[in-house]
Amino acid sequence: MATTYPHGTHKSADDPHVLLDDEYGQYEPIPPYPPRTERELEFYTPGDGEMYLNMGPQHPSTHGVLRVVLKLNGERVVDIDPVLGYLHRGVEKLCENADYHQTISQLDPLEYISSLFCEWGPVIAYEKLLDVQVPRRAEYIRVLSGELNRIASHALFMGWFALDLGGLAPILYSFIERDEIVEMLAALTGQRMLFNYFRIGGVNGDLNHDFLSRLGDWMSRAGKQIETNLALLNENEIFVRRARGLGTIDREAALRLCMTGPNIRASGVPFDVRRAHPYSIYPEIDFEIPTRSEGDSLARYLLRMDEVKQSLRIIDQCLEQMPDGPIMAKLPRLLRPRPGRAWAAIEGPRGMYGAYVISDGTDQPFRLKIHDPSFIHLQAVGALLPGHLLADTMAIMASLDPVMGGVDK
Amino acid sequence: MDRALRSRLQARFGLELHGEIRQRNDETELRIGAGDVVDVLRALHDEPAFDFAILADLAGVDTGREMQVVYHLWSQSTNDWLRVIVEGLSRDDPRIASATFLWKGAEWMERETYDMFGIVFEGNRDLRRIYMPPDYTSFPLRKDFYLADDSARSPGAGVRHMERTHSPAEAGEAPLRSGTGT
Secondary structure (H helix, E strand, O other), X not given: OOOOOOOOOEEOOOOOOOEEOOOOOOOOOOOOOOOOOHHHHHHOOOXXXXXXXXXXXXXXXXXXXXXXXXXXXXXXXXXXXXXXXXXXXXXXXXXXXXXXXXXXXXXXXXXXXXHHHHHHHHHXXXXXXXXXXXXXXXXXXXXXXXXXXXXXXXXXXXXXXXXXXXXXXXXHHHHHHHXXXXXXXXXXXXXXXXXXXXEOOEEOOOOOHHHHHHHHHHHHHHHXXXXXXXXXXXXXXXXXXXXXXXXXOOHHHHHHOOOXXXXXXXXXXXXXXXXXXXXXXXXXXXXXXXXXXOOOHHHHHHHHHHHHHHHHHHHHHHHHHOOOOOOEOOOOOOOOOOOEEEEEEEEOOOOEEEEEEEEOOOOOEEEEEEEOHHHHHHHHHHHHOOOOEOOHHHHHHHHHOOOHHHHHO | OOHHHHHHHHHHHXXXXXXXXXXXXXXXXXXXXXXXXXXXXXXXXXXXXOOOOEEEEEEEEEOOOOEEEEEEEEOOOOOOEEEEEEEEEOOOOOEEEOOOOOOOOHHHHHHHHHHHHOOEEEOOOOOOOOOOOOOOOOOOOOOOOOOOXXXXXXXXXXXXXXXXXXOEOOXXXXXXXXXXXX
């Protein structure tokens, strides 16, 4: 009986139960077709003493499904060529074929570490198109849940970064923090990861007792607990000496690479959308934008940890100032914004998330462009890496904190 | 809304502009042709009066009749987002100059736009597909590319319902959803 096998497997002649790799199943670093561009030709022409190494797509520290072709000279990385697309869903096309409410749940899995932020940008853009005034209580709830999500994301960053530098303990501690926040948000939104919580004109549900009691419980010890976790790394000499000077990028280069968020603030550019171009209720809230000038991995790490402290301040103020009132604006169920274009950007834990929407007057967006910071920062790895050791590849990548769901869209 | 930005842009780029500068919410929008993109972007980036140092986004748009490339810029000197729409690219052979001479980070954004729309950015050293496999031949975000299960084209079924809309989005443009409906 003739059987067809998927690419990558064929049966051994000796034992039909043994599946062997054939030529399709192996990832050769050098592509089997002629170079398509100038840069590809340059990359795949080895210099003296240079070799190629394929890393991924299934590699324990690529933070998702990412393949990177490394060009090595000895153990020094000369250049890299990331190969993307393993998680590509075509979310922009899916959103063009869904109505405005449905797009929110399509967008969630983009940023599976901090889902609220990839909902937030498009929701603001839709509200601009519709000229909706969001109730103040809803804005406060958005900021409150968003900052919680930011802390969860930064906590996970701390664990990942240490893991990629070879430290196994911090991720266990960071997962404790993250898990508490995630359970808290689950009490608020009903989901642990893909929250689907923001709505056009408000949020899906009001604050409930379960959420508030968990939050109060956590807030009473969060500051101290985070300090304890930080002491684990900040006072670890091996970690600090390893991370210092790793993947340094200066201010001008960071701007040219379109970097945003903590990564550009670690290079001395105080660009934070919450202050640079305020949205929601951030103008009313008192917090600082931590900035550092070193531009290396340690600075990026320390800056994120400073941001966690600022987020705790924001949460405190949100709880203090939380107004009463409705959590949803009054809107028809079927939304037909008038034709036009809108852009909204927000500050997420990884940088600036943007959404560009074009409406043609129907109930579906004519075009929805998602700008994801992970995509930009993964590109920057290519500029940071040359000259570093092979083992630093993943450490530098982790210090920029990309999430492959957002990179591949 | 920053009225001053509007008059400054009008004074500086009066000749290059297509139509009026529009402002809505916190966005300022100007339209130019593909030939002027290098000059306009360079002026916006370099001149101290504008100082648009941050390229926030680069997006391709297929209106059904023509291709557009849209840049979103941010500057310290204004409290508006600036949207530069480069319009009038032909759908058969869309070509535009690359912005990588100002922002190296535009390289991947242009690769993505090329991958999804087939817009060729002249001057980009690495213009190959980024998401789709190298032997792929379509441009998925074009309006004449339908989803396999696109219920829009099956009458009476699915989520796209009730009406076929042919509302001109903006004055002077073609009906946007020219391909939908039966």
